[in-house]
Amino acid sequence: MKAGSNLEKVINSGQFAVTGELGPPKSADVSMIKEHAEAMRNYVDAFNITDNQTAIVRTSSIGVAGVLLQMGLEPVVQMTVRDRNRIALQGDLLGAVALGVKNVLCLSGDHQKFGNEPGAKGVYDIDSMQLLKGFKDIRDEGKFIGGDELEAPLSVYLGAVANPFADPFEYRVDRLEKKVEAGASFIQTQCIFDIDRFKRWMELVRERGLHKKVAILGGVTPIKSLGAARYMKNYVSGITVPDELIERLQGAEKKKEEGLNICIETIQQLKEIEGVAGVHIMAIAWEEVVPEIVERAGLYPRPKL
């Protein structure tokens, strides 16, 4: 056990893990996100809290994690290297752990040009690999990136992201291996719409035995409308939406229902792929469907460990 979080326990028990994603508001009014979290309470093992996602200013991930902890829910704090240097990132890790956070997800973050402060200075002092390795060394060696020693040990369960849909494709498994070496215990992937490509990636993952070293949670997103599918295809960095999926939605009478069906089918397929340890549901702006997805995918009730 690295930190003994609920997520870690579920993964280590070998049961199919379920995480959900919550996007903090563009205000300090957290009533809505609390409502969403409450509705998902018994349906996910942990809640990812995004870190100013798509570079839009929002309540901080650590702040919302604190709110969730007060509610008795388990956060996965996302931390990007876009907005903070190594001093702030390491300080925030300590702060998060002090609040009771046990899971941290390390990522690069979308470039600041996509957000509502496109003139911001991008920090990128370290990259996501170095962040992961730095946090692992804080935990395992008791040392900060610069070599100074921590005054007391800490435990944290570290995760990273992988995007099997980014290029160069053949490099994506090398990168995963590097992240495992850097300290990732679990991986959450970019949204899977192109399941064939994901399967090809998993084949390469299994060839190297990486699925035995790291828990891979496949990312899914229920598509609410044809417009949303097209938007993701054309404008969201790092996401591939196959034409067949667009056509299927186009042909469907009830788009929302079809979007939900596609999402649930994807999870069912993920459950059948050797080496997939769970699912990460990103129903941003459609959080209320998460319980239905979890139930219909046969993942309810969640294990109590």
Add this chain to the structure above:
Amino acid sequence: MITAERKPLEEIFEMLVPYRRIAVLGCGTCVTVCMAGGQKEAEELAAAISIHRKKEKQEASVEAFTIERQCEFEMIDQVAERLKGFDVILSLACGVGVQTLVEHLPELIVLPGLNTKSMGYPVEQGVWVERCLGCGDCVLHLTQGICPITRCAKSLLNGPCGGSAEGKCEISKDTECAWHLIHDRLAKLGLLKVLDEIQPPKDWSSSHHGGPRTIVREDVRLESGK
């Protein structure tokens, strides 16, 4: 070379309003080659300023001339007396030239006519690309001559992020993903293994983040320890 672009005319007209005798001073090196601040551009800009001032019925005398490099005291000295005859010098050098003029001749008012862009080269006629950030700790040996600090929008050191698609960067379909280029080049050279190693955090103290940088070479100084 240093690349630069002329500031918008309106901005230049606005900053010159308080001044009557105006020198537009070109620079004969980098900015001449990148067609932003050579003699030709200085003359064109001087003409534009004259016409504008006539239209606005604001008196002005505008002259254009050029020195080889505005970033060397010796070359500034060649025109020092002439420069002192103007109310303002509109420098068409990079930011280094403007500051060298001010440091060397503090009595002058010197304004920038260009926006300095980067260190780069012309990849084709009319297109200049950035290739070096001057980070002070070159990594081109690791990446076989393609700089991730400069060319990756996130200055990543451990491979492409999840936003790399079909060889392009997430910030624009017109921007190549530096790490895709590095990956392909290393693959061709049979050196992909290099990417497996986790590169440690960069020491940015050798870059501007450590404060303005000075190089001191005692072996070539005329007065040691000056």
